[in-house]
Amino acid sequence: MKQNKYDEAAFFNTYSRMNRSVKGLEGAGEWPVFRELIPHLQGKNVLDLGCGFGWHCRYAADQGAAEVTGVDISRNMLEKAREKSPDKEITFVRRPLEDFEYESDTYDVIISSLAFHYVRDFRQLCHSLYKALKPGGTLVFSVEHPIFTSRAEQDWFYSEDGRRLHWPVDRYQEEGERRTNFLAEDVVKYHRTVSTYIESLLQAGFLIRSVKEPAPSQERILENSEWQDEARRPMFLIVSAAKEQQAGITVIQAHA
């Protein structure tokens, strides 16, 4: 059974009060970097995996996407997503994203924000997503960075007087389950190395377009000193990958 913390009332209520839940995309520090990697969406068929409150789905609809589908495991999240999107043409599907039926050659763009580190089998998922994209299609996703997920504690190392000394890394090569504390709840994430994220995409046939580790801007740091610590270790990994001929030049000559 896939974990579904977002349908537990206490967890959901705490999550709903997070900056990114209240303010949406503008409340998510990594959004400017993520947005830059999303191709033009006008007229496109877009799939959002782990859509949560549907912020990215609404963004896609606002950008003129022809079809938008949001998938999430949580009934609570999707209820809220539907509430927030009364005037949008978005299809919301309640399904663990591993179990969604990925039809071949269907989507122009697949996006996923901070969901894939909840997926046990990323290699398998990459194959499904590659299949589901149309040729020339793009996958853009963010995950918690492997530096962030390596230890189950997923926290700073503190001095005795409570200062953040540094970010500790351990068990990096030991991929798999991490039972971690997120919003005071026991949450299961899957740690993978940077190499595994990239190699899984390459092995599925993807072309790597971009690999980002967003850092807070100087502006953000001045706004809020908490952002300073965000430059001390990367929290997110954002990847753009394309379903395209890896190498090949295709020359077609048509003679009358």
Add this chain to the structure above:
Amino acid sequence: MKQNKYDEAAFFNTYSRMNRSVKGLEGAGEWPVFRELIPHLQGKNVLDLGCGFGWHCRYAADQGAAEVTGVDISRNMLEKAREKSPDKEITFVRRPLEDFEYESDTYDVIISSLAFHYVRDFRQLCHSLYKALKPGGTLVFSVEHPIFTSRAEQDWFYSEDGRRLHWPVDRYQEEGERRTNFLAEDVVKYHRTVSTYIESLLQAGFLIRSVKEPAPSQERILENSEWQDEARRPMFLIVSAAKEQQAGITVIQAHA
């Protein structure tokens, strides 16, 4: 002036006693992963940047490479490299690798082992290497992993009784010089993020073929318990990148 510690006697003598200096490639834990990424070398023109004692050059010659050039800043290293290669057709060039004259479309394969983290301007280097490769050519290089280089200390965090508690990461997003202690000497390395390594290659036109973070094998760990700690954090990043059309250009010619 580029730093050249290997021509300082004390440093050179200590380096010469390291496992990888005495045993060569077999003494370097990451060699099996590195070797797997090197294309077939038979008949190829091969450039080795930061060749040191010339182990990789001799490997290339043994694999039947047509031409092998090794570049290194250190007179000591190249003397030793020449001594060790009496029967091989290898050209050794003494030059900081930033200042080597990269001729266009010249090499089939460029390799570099643990040298690029001494280079200040990696973006510039990527452009030079892309230019120097023949179309279809491959670049394979290893560097100290950004997790390893983020702090100037580049060491474990220890408990009061001397146990290795974890690997500390800090200043990750702050790229640039790290004055670090290597073999009891003050050595200047350049810290860069994983993202910068990959994006610099992509921006120069490279296609990413493989990104590895070698972990010690079970066999190695059983041989020598020191290898156990090598699974706790990645020490090396190894990348293979190709000079190929990124996207698949389709040329359609229609004749009447």
